[in-house]
Amino acid sequence: MAAPRRLVEVDTIYMEPGVEAYERGREVLARYPDAWRIPVDSHWKIPELHGNAGNVDDWVRIKRTTLVLGVKKAMTIRPNGRSADFIAPSTSNGCAMACAYCYVPRRKGYANPITVFVNIDQIGRAIARHAGKLGPKTMPDQIDPVAWVYDIGENGDLSVDALISENVRDLVGVFRDLPNAKGSFATKYVNRDLLDYDPAGRTRIRFSLMPETVARVVDVRTSPMEDRIAAVDDFVRAGYEVHLNFSPVIVYEGWEADYRRLFEAVDARLSPAARDQIKAEVIFLTHNRDLHEVNMRWHPKAEDLLWRPDLQQAKLSESGQWNLRYKSRDKQLYLARFQEILGEMMPYCGVRYAF
Structure with a gap:
């Protein structure tokens, strides 16, 4: 399948060394036979990409044309307890899209094109072993009433990754065969090839939504909001559990009215089957001074929405970075208002997680 020209x-x-020893590595290389191949010691240490401030001027081209192939070393599965029970080992890192609020550039440097890990079989076995040791989930919670949920897309967008390799199809297959676990990932890209993956209800896809007027500014190179909303029913029919990911919620003059219109648009498109299983998570914007400075060099218009010191306060993150979040007391009011409007417009859509 040929990837859309404008995206990838x-x-x-x-x-990295050893990529060609894996079947998945050979498959991806065969897909791009004319690509220039550059050996590197580590997918984390590529001076031309990571930490190179000059790449800001060529941000989108790098995302569209550059791919990194690596071998996943650590098979760590971390507890989460928010959107998922656990964070699975990543099968990718980085993205071909260029959302202005993305946290990955803060960690990996100025350019973060897709890194695909080719040892997918080892990753799948690690997940299966972990789930097997857990046994049944006996206590229902806000994540899922009966299944252990693994976030399989923490560092990228799997719908885009599926344009490059069969890793996502393989992951869906892993969870199809696990009676006590589900995979879960958020996406801003509608890839209808995933409709043929036969998830059998064991993969949760969370379509990220925000008002279209804001998305046109900050959701760079993503699927239009109308396409994401229209995809919900199709993915439900294909056997996915489909939830909504309202993230990031950005506060600006008129945001409440814009979200009311968004909820109205979603409500008008959902079938009864989609409504019966839909749930949402709500995550308000977290920004960062370093990312602000990067954005000011390539997409300053986005910072009119994202950089609001009058509304934000600094907070030390778990990773040791000073991030900006909406002032605590105000954020609680924003969150309550968001849930109030959602409850009015889509009373059937429960909120699993709000932050």
Whole structure:
């Protein structure tokens, strides 16, 4: 399958040692036979990409044309307790899209094109072993009433990754065969090839939504909001559990009215089957001074929405970075108002997680 030209058009591949020893590595290389191949010692240490401030001027081209192939070393599965029970080992890192609020550039440097890990079989076995040791989930919670949920897309967008390799199909297959677990990932891209993956209800896809007027500014190179909303019913029919990911919620003059219109648009498109299983998570914007400075060099218009010191306060994150979040007392009011409007417009849509 050919990837959409405007989103992914790989002409340069950085590859760690050993990539060609894996079937998935050979498959991806064969998909891009004319790409320039550059050996590197580590997918984390590529001076031309990571920490190179000059890449800000070429941000989108790098995302469209550059791919990194690596071998996942650590098979760590971390507890989460928010959107999922656990964070699974990543099968990718980085993204071909360029959302202005994305946290990955803060960790990996100025350019963060997709890194695909080729040892997918080892990752799948690690997940299966972990779930097998857990046994049944005996206590229902806000994450899921009966299944252990693994976030499989923490560091990228799997709908886009599926344009490059069969890793996502393989992950869906892993969870199809696990009676006590589900995979889960958020996406801003509608890839209808996933409709043929036969998830059998064991993969939860969370379509990220925000008002279209804001998305046009901050959701760079993503699927239009109308397409994401229209996809919900199709993915439910294909056997996915489909939830909504209202993230990030950005506060600006008129945001409440815009979300009311968004909820109205969603409500008008959902079938009874989709309504019966829909739930949402709500995550308000977290920003960062370093990312603000990066954005000011390539997309300053986005910072009119994201950088609001009058509304935000600094807070030390778990990773040791000073992030900006809406002032605590005000954020509680914003969150209450958001849930009030959602409850009015879509009373059938419960909120699993709000932050």
